[in-house]
Amino acid sequence: MTPQAAYDELIKQIKEISLLSSCGSVLGWEERTYMPRQGAGLRSDQLGLLAGMCHEKFTSPRIGELLAAAEASDLTKDPTSVAAVNIRETRHQYNRATKLPKELVEELTKTTSLAQGEWGIARKNSDFKHFLPWLEKVLGLTRKVADAYGWKGEPYNALLDGYEPGATVDEIERVFEPLRVDLVELLARIQKAPKKPDVSLIEREYNVELQRVFGEMVAAAIGFDFTAGRLDITTHPFCTGIGPGDTRITTRYNPRRFNDALFGIMHEAGHGLYEMGIDKKTHFGTPMGEAVSLGIHESQSRMWENQVGRSKEFWVYFLPQAQRIFRESLAGVSVDAFYGAINYVTPSYIRVEADECTYNLHILLRFELERAMVKGDLKPTDIPGEWNSRFKKYFGIDVDKDANGCLQDVHWSAGLIGYFPTYTLGNLFSAQFFGKAKADIPGLTQQFERGDFSKLLAWLRTNIHEHGQRYRARDLGQKVTGQPLSHKPLIDYLKGKYAEIYGI
């Protein structure tokens, strides 16, 4: 078999596996949107069957043979060629998928399923002791997972690699550490600021149906194509790129908080624009048809949510439109007042409700703790104490109960250790990318004032979306911005924004 023939068969096989997997994406979306309650058992069986079939097909020795035959050839000579990329990233996935013993996967699946239930109870009763044995079990299994994958430096790297391929904890720490120092300092200054925006503007009555209308209009305006996608309602908002021509986003509406749905929609639409921008017509089912990493994905969602949606220029265009829809609640509100309200900063317990400034402090705290746990430097039993003391240091306030502290997130119970840092990586990349986009596109933010987002979207498509997994996140960032990842663009962006709003 020639390398080319091996490669062609490999692509055929992984495309078919992806197609099968995409059936599961539809079922997963439907489970959270329209499925009748009593259908849950069947749906779980269906999803389990599809996942099992995909895993079995993908881990078959044949895939390994085809990979080996294709690797040892000219196909991988140019490392950014389509073939080289598809081979490199399929190898990465194949190694990970084949390294875990079946028993470990099954034990992890079972344990995390139970642990999520127990976590729910623990959070409800703010009872960390109830969760502790489950955290210990999940942590123990997660360490085994890391060992099975193999790691350099520390085991956390093997976990991180599942969400952010190729990233290492050391390089992340070099950026996260100064970010934390600067954010703590910025937050302290904001809290002592003489000027405060009036946040009550966005806590007025916002009719849910009108929020939907306005949100859809905004999503369409920034480029989300409703002939190739949908917006629905779920408890936990998400985006799923099912395949070519089919990208779904969801949100939830709070009739007394304008920010939740609108910026949630812009966030998910940002993810959606990335999925829509990948050349899936050609590359669906192969790494060239997939997003780079969770961090890069998050950079897209956060850019549209924050750099675009929370900019003053955006509201120069959209506030008058919002005022025609929410006549009473927004009557007489100025762009400056509205801009202040949507950018209000305050330390709060809950990550998912955090503002743009404090959000990353929530993440950094979690990253530090989970990394120490995996390393063995921190025992699960010491989590509440360590959480609360760091929270006090970073946010300046005391955690009142574990439900508002270390019990708030589902991630650890679900075995998603190594996932948190991708949120902050996303924020870092978004600021760095946006800085470069502003430099490349003359008058970019003035275009927002006219409701024109086409040049930014085109820039993102050309520079990021269309590459699929051609570059790893680190290299993509370097290639696009000419700079390594740094905390500076994000901190400078935040400082600039809050200088105006808070007069600091």
Added chain:
Amino acid sequence: MTPQAAYDELIKQIKEISLLSSCGSVLGWEERTYMPRQGAGLRSDQLGLLAGMCHEKFTSPRIGELLAAAEASDLTKDPTSVAAVNIRETRHQYNRATKLPKELVEELTKTTSLAQGEWGIARKNSDFKHFLPWLEKVLGLTRKVADAYGWKGEPYNALLDGYEPGATVDEIERVFEPLRVDLVELLARIQKAPKKPDVSLIEREYNVELQRVFGEMVAAAIGFDFTAGRLDITTHPFCTGIGPGDTRITTRYNPRRFNDALFGIMHEAGHGLYEMGIDKKTHFGTPMGEAVSLGIHESQSRMWENQVGRSKEFWVYFLPQAQRIFRESLAGVSVDAFYGAINYVTPSYIRVEADECTYNLHILLRFELERAMVKGDLKPTDIPGEWNSRFKKYFGIDVDKDANGCLQDVHWSAGLIGYFPTYTLGNLFSAQFFGKAKADIPGLTQQFERGDFSKLLAWLRTNIHEHGQRYRARDLGQKVTGQPLSHKPLIDYLKGKYAEIYGI
């Protein structure tokens, strides 16, 4: 391998195939309800993959071996035992699935896909000549299909067997023939009747959103469980039993015709109640967890639509409720007037818009023509002439154009030859079953006047739903009603109804 071990493995395998197939059911439902337009290509690939995988798994020689090992044993001794039924019907499906050469299936799939497109054009332009070559192609392939399956008597039997297992054209004809004679005579009498209901009542303004509210209330009242099902909107209404706890129905709303959505909902809910009544918790994925046939399925939908929904007793209860919802359009309308309007009879061109009396004449005409075509007694080129002359004989009116005649249905272009008679079988069974239910349940129709349908539903569950495929349709009818299938119950029911409404 013991017969029991073979049977157990067989069940395990067919349950897994059904689970995989049920993923396709969700995708098929979603394709018609919520899928974004541009997702159509991907969805077609997904459905093709799943169908192909199911077919490949089901037709594997291993299934044949397991069947053979289980058949030659005590397991099949009691022909109505769970094991015997599962073996018998799996054998039936296996034989059909393995008898068609792959090339024939592929040619049929391709040809019918193209033929449906061409049929759409032909119908739009009322141009039978445009459709003729495609009808000839589909007919030719369908004959090959019948030959591949093998047949006794005439090839049509092999096609009918796909929709109504075990039924034969001769036994059907013995019931259809007198039904036609009686219906033609009944229709002629109705048309000369001195009394006519005022059909305009149901052609007033009926707000679509209120129709949905009312329709959902009615569906819930007759027993459709919305925690285990949904009602959505599609162009062509349908019911799909996805699996345990998950049955979906759809409808379409016409703001100027009350009948369409409401009786459509009751019809699909009738299908849904059957699906919900099958013991899928235990038998899902095996013949014991499946409906008997299309005819029996249709008997359930038609009974709830007609014997229940178009009864006077039903509206004694529901008209006052409808009047509170559709205040203007139903103000001052009496139960008698409303009952007459929803049961209005008139010859019309289009089958799917036909009333309860003329509907079966539409079916009988199609059955006669397609049977003759398959037999070779009627050439496709002669279809319009033959259609129109029979239409004149049965309905008393001339067909104005082929779009309103032989070009109106998608079935022939889709290769669904042998499907039409199941509609009339459903109507025949519904009348026969309902007659027995009335005899078995004292005061049944008076219960409708109080909005109580629980005893009828319980009777259907015990006598029909819970048996799955334990009995073939013919035997089920005999067992439940003590009588062979006959045209008498349906004709007597219709005569009784129209005697009152039309004074004949």
